[in-house]
Every structure is written in C-alpha cells, then in structure tokens.
Amino acid sequence: MFPLSVLYLMDADLEAFAAQLAERVELAPQFFRNNPVIVDLSQRSAGSPLDYATLYRLIKRFSMVPVGLRGGSENEKAAAAQAGFNILNDAKPGSERKAAEPPPPPAPRPTVNPTLVVDQAVRSGHQIYARGGDLVVLAPVNPGAEILADGNIHVYAPLRGRALAGVSGNTNARIFSDSLEAELISIAGRYQLSEDLPSSTTRKRVAIRLLDDKLHYDVLG
C-alpha cells in the first residue's frame, strides 16, 4: 500500500517533465506502478498553456493512476477536466479565485456537501466524483468504472470497478459495498488492487476503513 503522490508541475515543458518522471520511475518502478497521483499546478510559473491531454496520457504511460488535478485557474481546470482529470479542491485555503462574487450571506453554512446519490449502473469508462462529500451508488459499479469521493463511498450493489474514498486526504473515510469484487480500493491514498484484497472478503458485504494506516476489512453479517 502506498500513499497518494502529488506531482507539482513547475512549467509547461512536458518533455522535461516526462524525462524527470522516467528517472524517478526507473529508481523505484514498483513504487509507482498503479500509484494514484494528484497533479498540483499551484507552483507553476505562468506561461504557455499546458497540454492536459498529453499530461494525462503521460501519467498513464508511467502506469500511474491520475486521480485528480488541483491548484490551477478556472480556465486551466476547465481544460484539464476536458482532458479527463478530476478537478479537486485546492489544497491551500484562500486560493479560490472568485474575487468578483458578492460577499457570501452571513448565515451559517453546512460544513459538508450534500451526498451524491447515483441510481444507475456505473459502466466501464465512467467516472463519478463526489466532491467534498459522500457518494451513494444504488446500482452496480462495473469493471473499468471508477468512483471517487472526498467522503465515504456506499455501494448497495456489487462493486466491481475502482473505488477511492477520502481522495483529498480524509483518513476517516470508509467504503461500504454489498458485494466486494473491486479492481482497486483506496482510502486517503492507501490502496490495494484486487489481487491483494483478502480472499475472505470476495463477494461479501464489507465495510472498509483505515486502521493503523492500513486498509482494514470487516465482513458484515
């Protein structure tokens, strides 16, 4: 199990970036294989626009899993989303760029986002991200599909794809499923692939959480 890595992009030179990445990956190929990564643009010097599609492919080429992207301007985020990145909440508070908006109403705001409820099968190639909250799926999550949440993930059906809870670092996030057949399970970046999941949990109703920084599976009766 490896923690989520963050790749800080300094400029738009993807060739140099690829070369640096290749060097690192060569040092520890096993470490990077299937490692979920977040791309962070907050330290990037302004300059020529980035080619996000190439960046996305680059990360995949090094067998890493592009979990999301954070820290860019709204324009950059839109372009990145087009290329397939999930847009994550910015890491540093105060980096939101919404200057022109009227001051927020003084009423106390709830601290959690409403739960995202999905009642259709999540099919291969689809990706669903519950930003800032929980994700509830009432239909199967199929092989090749990916579901992510900043909070907990509940799947009241077979979970056969990839499920990543607590993707912004919430180590208290949990994953629940009626039948565990997942390709990948991750909580706050600690992850396991299907072949490493305890065999006692296969096709069982399970609750998954982090215990001592490791994924812990409870089979529910």
Add this chain to the structure above:
Amino acid sequence: MAKVIVVTSGKGGVGKTTTSAAISTGLALRGFKTVVIDFDVGLRNLDLIMGCERRVVYDFVNVIMGDANLNQALIKDKQLENLFILPASQTRDKDALTQEGVEKVLNELKASFDFIVCDSPAGIERGAHLAMYFADEAIVVTNPEVSSVRDSDRMLGLLSSKSRRAETGQSPVKEHLLLTRYSPERVERGEMLSVEDVQEILSIPLLGVIPESQAVLNASNSGRPVILDAESTAGQAYADAVARFLGENVDHRFLTAEKKGFLKRLFGSVA
C-alpha cells in the same frame, strides 16, 4: 412512427454487420418497410452481406454532401419488396459524416420507413457516435468474452449519457442485449462466459443468443443474410430475436450443448 435502431458494440468483429443484415431482413419479412444504413465509412461491407455490392452507385456520403438524393442512393433488395440498403462510401474519409447531415437523412427516411437500422462501425469514435446518437433503440452485440463485455458496457454508458435522447432528457434509448457467436460447449468447458455471466454485468434485457454457426460464413459468402437460412441454428435464433423485438414471447433456444443419447431422449431439450 418510424423507429431508429442502432446495432452497436464498441468492440470490432463481434457480429454487428451480420446482425444488422439479419434483423433488417427479418423486419422486412414481417412486413415492415425497413432500411439498413452502413455507417462504416471507408470499410463498407454491409452491401456484401446483403448481396447488393454490384448495384452500389451512390452512397450515404453522397446523399449527405448533396451529390445525390436519397432515392438515387437507396438500393432495393432483390427479393424483399420493402427492404432497402443505404451503403457506406468506400472512398471518402470518415469526417464526411456530420451530425447535421445524418440527422437530415434520418428525418427524410422517417417519413417513409417503419424501421431504420444503423450498422455501427467498431470503436467509440465519431462514426460509432453518429450511428447511435439519434437511436430510439439499441441492439448491443456482445460476444461471450471479457473484453467484448467490457466494451459493450462502455457503449451502454455512452447510450445513456451521450445519445440525443439522453442529452435532451427524453425517455432513454431502449437497450437490448444480443449475445452472438455463443458456443454452449465452450461455455461448459469454462472457455467462454455464460449467458448469466454476461447478463450479470450488463443487466439489460436479453433479445437473443445467436450460436456460433458455419451458416453465418456461408451466408455472407453468398450475400444472403443468414436469417433467410431457416435450416440453420443461427438463422432460427435471429428469427426468434426479431419476434422478441416485436414484442412476442419466445423461449430462448440453443443455450445448452447437444447431449447425445439416453439423457437427451429422456429430458428433451432443456433450453
């Protein structure tokens, strides 16, 4: 009201064109005025399977570009009064198909046909997208193997999010699963997924199971859609599928391996 049916799969070579030819012929045999369109620009072969390749003068792209009108491009089937083929262009490049152009042709066809069957190219790129975009119903052709099921699943996701029905909030595209090249013997030996395995993942209604059959190859070599070969298992299975498509209740056949001898006589066909 004319219905647009897309025959699609994601994965290549699973039997879309074979199915488009069989289903459109079957619908025409049932008395419906039917046209089948080849969306596989550059690789046309629907006309070969339908046995009309030597009568192609104008094609789908010609109509879209305004070089010919529909009546000039539509090829009337030799045997069936109410069956027509709109062939693909072999020479034009894929970008010749535009969304507006396809929509215009479909609207024109809707005025005089009961069913418009769209034979999709493989993949999920432009041609496949245009073939499914205007569909009212989809026949998702799947082979009993993991990669084909995965691609069909992907296609179903696109049908429910990227079709015009999905984008404009109409009732969803009606989905049908057609399992083709099914070999009960190989399923029993564990070399192929079973009907149940495939349905568990795709979870859409089963329109039919077409067995692996030499008759399909013979049919395409002679340019006679296999559904016209009433002796063959594949032809019968396609005829059943057409009946189910039209709402009839027909039991599934050819799901179990031929059991020879005593047991077979005792229990008959279990399927």
